[in-house]
Amino acid sequence: MQRFTVxxxxxxxxxxxxxxQAEELALTSTRTLAASCAACHGPNGNSLGSTxxxxxxxxxxxxxxxxxxxxxxxxxxxxxxxxxxxxxEEVTAMAAYFxxxxxxxxxxxxxxxxxxxx
Amino acid sequence: xxxxxxxxxPVPTRRQFVRSVIYGGLAFYGLPAFARAGKPPLxxxxxxxxGFAGLTAAKYLREWSMGNLKVTLIEPNxxxxxxxxxxxxxxxxxxxxxxxxxxxxxxxxxxxxxxRDSVMSVDMANKQxxxxxxxxxxxxxxxxxxxxxxxxKIPGMPSPVENIPHAWKAGKQTLQLRQQLESMPDGGVFVMxxxxxxxxxxPGPYERACQVAHYFKQHKPRSKVIILDANADIVSKKxxxxxxxxxxxxxxxxxxxxxxxxxxxxxxxxxxxDFETVKADVLNVIPPQLAGKVAQVAGLNNVDQRWCEVDFVxxxxxxxxxxxxIGDSISAGLPKSAHMATSHAKxxxxxxxxxxxxxxxxxxxxxxxxxxxxxxxxxxxxxxxVYRYDPAKKSMVSAEGGGVSAKASLQEGEYAxxxxxxxxxxxxx
Numbered sequence: 401m402q403r404f405t406v407x408x409x410x411x412x413x414x415x416x417x418x419x420x421q422a423e424e425l426a427l428t429s430t431r432t433l434a435a436s437c438a439a440c441h442g443p444n445g446n447s448l449g450s451t452x453x454x455x456x457x458x459x460x461x462x463x464x465x466x467x468x469x470x471x472x473x474x475x476x477x478x479x480x481x482x483x484x485x486x487x488x489e490e491v492t493a494m495a496a497y498f499x500x501x502x503x504x505x506x507x508x509x510x511x512x513x514x515x516x517x518x
Numbered sequence: 519x520x521x522x523x524x525x526x527x528p529v530p531t532r533r534q535f536v537r538s539v540i541y542g543g544l545a546f547y548g549l550p551a552f553a554r555a556g557k558p559p560l561x562x563x564x565x566x567x568x569g570f571a572g573l574t575a576a577k578y579l580r581e582w583s584m585g586n587l588k589v590t591l592i593e594p595n596x597x598x599x600x601x602x603x604x605x606x607x608x609x610x611x612x613x614x615x616x617x618x619x620x621x622x623x624x625x626x627x628x629x630x631x632x633x634r635d636s637v638m639s640v641d642m643a644n645k646q647x648x649x650x651x652x653x654x655x656x657x658x659x660x661x662x663x664x665x666x667x668x669x670x671k672i673p674g675m676p677s678p679v680e681n682i683p684h685a686w687k688a689g690k691q692t693l694q695l696r697q698q699l700e701s702m703p704d705g706g707v708f709v710m711x712x713x714x715x716x717x718x719x720x721p722g723p724y725e726r727a728c729q730v731a732h733y734f735k736q737h738k739p740r741s742k743v744i745i746l747d748a749n750a751d752i753v754s755k756k757x758x759x760x761x762x763x764x765x766x767x768x769x770x771x772x773x774x775x776x777x778x779x780x781x782x783x784x785x786x787x788x789x790x791x792d793f794e795t796v797k798a799d800v801l802n803v804i805p806p807q808l809a810g811k812v813a814q815v816a817g818l819n820n821v822d823q824r825w826c827e828v829d830f831v832x833x834x835x836x837x838x839x840x841x842x843x844i845g846d847s848i849s850a851g852l853p854k855s856a857h858m859a860t861s862h863a864k865x866x867x868x869x870x871x872x873x874x875x876x877x878x879x880x881x882x883x884x885x886x887x888x889x890x891x892x893x894x895x896x897x898x899x900x901x902x903x904v905y906r907y908d909p910a911k912k913s914m915v916s917a918e919g920g921g922v923s924a925k926a927s928l929q930e931g932e933y934a935x936x937x938x939x940x941x942x943x944x945x946x947x
Contacts, residue, residue: 484919485681485904
């Protein structure tokens with residue numbers, strides 16, 4: 401009986417935590433995918449250059465632009481090559497992710513004179 | 519490891535002391551659990567190599583574990599020098615100073631344990647790396663050693679030769695090659711050889727040809743660029759580079775394919791191929807490449823004894839599950855680029871955090887790659903793709919819709935600048 405209770409508690413616990421864990425994995429997967437945009441759009445979507453800042457961008461606007469790049473209704477030089485490779489779910493998840501990122505003034509780069517050692 | 523500097527602390531006044539006890543007590547309970555217990559709850563990761571891959575992995579391991587992983591970085595070099603844009607130093611529109619950065623911000627901001635040393639060997643059975651000074655234990659090891667050069671494959675040049683730089687790692691040799699171009703008389707010949715098979719930065723040699731031609735056009739218009747490519751064709755952005763070779767640099771750049779070096783005479787800088795004998799005034803040999811030294815020392819370069827095979831879900835070596843390999847050292851149908859290296863690093867960091875927490879990592883990683891090449895001092899062009907993991911093929915596969923620019927442009931030159939600043943910021947801050 402005691403064994404049964406332990407098993408029951410374990411099953412309930414697993415059932416309760418499983419969706420939470422799956423949800424968390426979906427979140428971290430989106431975070432990893434979104435981090436891949438940093439090369440052009442800066443850390444957490446805060447750009448240091450002429451590429452748009454994605455941090456705190458309106459969610460609907462993000463989706464609209466990406467869909468436009470995808471179907472060709474919005475012209476682009478680079479973004480259509482990325483948008484076409486992403487699923488609608490991925491675009492929606494990234495829109496939500498970037499909307500939540502705070503807009504920050506990027507830190508200056510740690511420039512240093514060449515020391516000649518390498 | 520007696521690496522930390524010992525500093526003598528000033529003696530506090532009574533008031534400062536009382537205050538520090540109160541604040542210290544508050545801080546103590548605000549700290550992550552391991553700071554109190556002395557042991558990081560998710561363990562200790564040692565990262566070898568602080569280039570784009572290693573430094574990015576270290577940063578995101580700390581950030582995404584919310585400080586619950588201890589991260590030690592081992593790097594012999596005193597500063598970060600960006601390979602991206604280093605061809606522009608040859609063209610004359612960048613200085614090496616503009617591409618050199620301090621590690622200090624990344625190190626302090628992410629509380630990385632930093633050891634300036636080299637790894638001599640890896641004891642995978644006991645989970646230890648041996649350095650030139652001492653050794654270090656790890657729970658997981660991340661190797662990001664970049665590429666090494668295989669001179670033994672070059673007939674006539676079995677080891678590096680002082681006045682024939684590769685300049686394929688940004689630094690002293692970049693400056694040396696630039697100086698050689700500056701001292702070359704007008705009417706001279708610059709010869710660059712490209713190895714067959716995988717090498718760092720596939721479009722890099724062709725970008726370099728454009729940059730050298732850009733410099734010649736302004737200062738030495740009677741000079742020539744000869745590309746001896748061991749490959750059957752231009753490896754990357756072919757149509758776009760041909761636009762430049764046959765357009766702005768027509769008559770200045772000669773492209774010769776299938777031109778493997780049969781014999782190289784280092785004294786006269788003469789190269790014999792199947793088709794011809796070419797004499798250079800300035801010779802730039804880009805050597806055949808393989809995984810960085812540490813990966814070789816660990817015996818993890820199991821593909822053709824050159825590259826390391828990894829599981830693309832976690833970047834764990836297929837030979838050793840607690841050793842992860844990222845960046846240019848891995849075997850993949852993916853271009854060896856800085857953006858790729860940072861993408862490997864992020865997927866790897868996320869997977870390590872899951873694994874150390876007892877969870878399975880994301881089974882279907884997705885990431886993007888964008889790579890720009892400059893054709894002169896202002897115009898650039900790109901290749902861009904999304905890659906997703908294919909469990910059946912066990913590899914990262916290019917998603918539909920990727921591609922290259924229609925042509926090089928000023929606008930993309932600006933984007934290429936933004937790319938550089940943003941990837942530097944992502945890696946170094």
